[in-house]
Amino acid sequence: MDQKNTYGLDPHSYTSGRWLRDDKHQRQLRQIDFNFDELCRRVTDVSHGIKHIKSCEKKEGGFNRVFIFTMDDSSRVVARLPFTSAGPAKLATASEVATIQYLQRNTSIPIPKILDWCDDTANIVGSEYIIMEYAAGISLHQKWPYMAGDQKVRCIAAIYKKLREMVDLNFSAYGSIYLSTTPLDSSSRLPLDGDFCLGPHCGTRYWARGDPRYYHHTAPNQGPWSTIGAYADGLVDAGLSRIPPKDSQLPNRSIYQGSVQEHLTLLECGRAVLNKMSADTRVHGAAVPVLFHPDLHKRNIFVSHDDPSVITGIIDWQSTSIEPAFWYADEVPDFATGSPSSASAEGTDNSELCTKAYEACTRFLTPKLALPRSMDEDGAVAFRDELIETAQDWEALGLHGSCPFALPTPGEMSLHRKEYIRFEAAQNLKRDLLSLLNTASDGWVPLDDWETAKAGNKATFKEYLEAVLTNGDPDDDEPIRDEKDLRDIWPYDLPE
Structure with missing residues (x-):
């Protein structure tokens, strides 16, 4: 069956856009070779009482291809397939399913029901996939321009009242959530409760492009981590895993990105600084393990058509993980910024009001996230500058002893x-x-x-x-x- 003729779409190729840099490679990363007919059959099989699919719409993000199926009773079902750019697709799929089930068991956050899933490409579809109910209500992205200022404030408060339930969950380690039945090495799992465990972090930053040839300078270190010091080591090792061999040619690399040896030296200095900071008890409040949505923006939030202060669904939980609270300190959702989309249909810009509402909600409803917010990519030069600022402010930050990173000499500082x-x-x-x-x-x-x-x-x-x-x-x-x-x-x- 030619699915392009059937539904007017190409299910395998990336067709939503192009890239001004490395376009061919970017599109190859998002090519998915799978059996679309079998995916359609799985959708009808798990949609009980449904005889056939009326139509299908394809949507694409940075890490997934989404098919929205409209069934013969006008209900909608969503199927999501990960791109290779999403990192370890098997773990990402397994962790997303487990995280959703964990939240549905332990909170009242509205998340669409999972109808079927598989994290093994050896299945009949030929790809990892998750099939879910379509979120109830309307996307906040669609509703937002037509909301008055007071509606926006109530909506932001409602979002954080729901998310407070997740932030208030207690964890003793950092990493990603999995079902206890997920086949993980014993060294790569920590107990969470009877049906769930903590396992390797499935975020792309820890997976050196999935290629073992990049692990020249360190062994893989994807967690889970029981202490903030071990977590910091994981971040440094993730940086080391992206450094090519010393004798590699480095085309199209800017001078400020630095040499291989500069990266190696600075990352080990960074390890020493992070380990010493991690040992300071004053850092621990900002490092408490927190589970939070990784992409909390209007497109991923659904609200009631009639009352946007009623949250009907929060979607896209891929790569949700347990991080130190400070990890989320600079993450500001689009409904709290002064972007043009913050303006109402009548032309009134409520961005300042929304920002204040967001700050108040994080301070009073999710204090674990508010604490690090109140604390004061890019190559070797940027990282070195961060280390210099840390060393200069070491005493002002109230940290004990001396900073392990020695300040550059005047000549080195001038060059820097x-x-x-x-x-x-x-x-x-x-x-x-x-x-x-x-x-x-x-x-x-x-x-x-x-x-x-x-x-x-x-x-x-x-x-x-x-x-x-x-x-x-x-x-x-x-x-x-x-x-x-x-x-x-x-x-x-x-x-x-």
């Missing part, structure tokens, strides 16, 4: 500042291009905008290059002086 100015120029350029070309942070653009964005990228580079070349008297600290410098920091692909 020059490199950091170049790093800042690269970050500012990327930020400007995000706005000018209307792309996501990784260069993604919708398919309909692909040709325009590609041409805009080329034209904008020419404009910037002309400005650089016509700058006859650059300042001494000017980081971009010629075409080579500009190409070095340009974040998107360019013709040679």
Whole structure:
């Protein structure tokens, strides 16, 4: 059966957009070769009383392909299949199912019911999958522009009253939740309760692209971790696992990203600093293990059509894990920001009101997250700068003893500042291009905008290059002086 003719979609290829950087590879990561006919059969089999599928809609995010099936009784069913970019797909699927079941057992958070799932690609569908009921209500993303300020405040309060139940759960370690029947090594599991356990963290940062050849400098360390010190070691080891061999060629790497040896040295310095900070009892309050939604934005929240202060569903629990509370300190959901979508249909911008409501709710309803919020990618130069600031503020932070990271000499500090100015120029350029070309942070653009964005990228580079070349008297600290410098920091692909 040609499913493109049946439902007007291509179930296997990524078709929602393109990337201005590494486009071919990005799309290959999101190719899923599976049996769509069998997936359809599983959907009808688990939808009791349903005879056939009327229509199917395909949606794609960064880590999943989603099929929304409308059945013959007008009910809807969702099937989600992970991309290889989601990390270890088997563990990610198993952990998401276990996390949802754990939350449904221990909280009243509304999460759609799982109808069927499999974490083994040897199944008849040919891919890991989760089949769920469609969330009740309407997406908050759709409802938000038409809500008055007081409705938004009540909605934010309702969201955090629900999430408080999850934040108040107590855990003794960090990692991801699995069913106790999940086949994990005994060294990779910790007890949680009779039906659940803690196991390896399934986040992409811990899985060196799933390729053992990247583990040159450290053994895999994906958890679970019983202490904050062990958790910190996991973060450092994750960084080490991404460093290529010393003799590797490193094409298209900016100078500020640093050499292999610089990364190795700085990560080991970072390990010493984190371990010493972890031993300080004053850090422990901000490091309490917390389970929280990893992508709490309006698209993943559903509310009642009639009363948006009634939360009817929260979706997309992939990669939900138990982290130190400080991990969530800088995560601000889109309903709490001053983004354009925060404005109501009547044109009144309620963003400041929503931000205040968000801050109040986190402070009083989820205090575990509020504590670290009240505390004061990018290569070797950025990491070195963080270590320098930590060493300079060591006493002010109230930490005992001396910082394990020694401050650079005046000559080294001068060189670091020059490199950091170049790093800042690269970050500012990327930020400007995000706005000018209307792309996501990784260069993604919708398919309909692909040709325009590609041409805009080329034209904008020419404009910037002309400005650089016509700058006859650059300042001494000017980081971009010629075409080579500009190409070095340009974040998107360019013709040679």
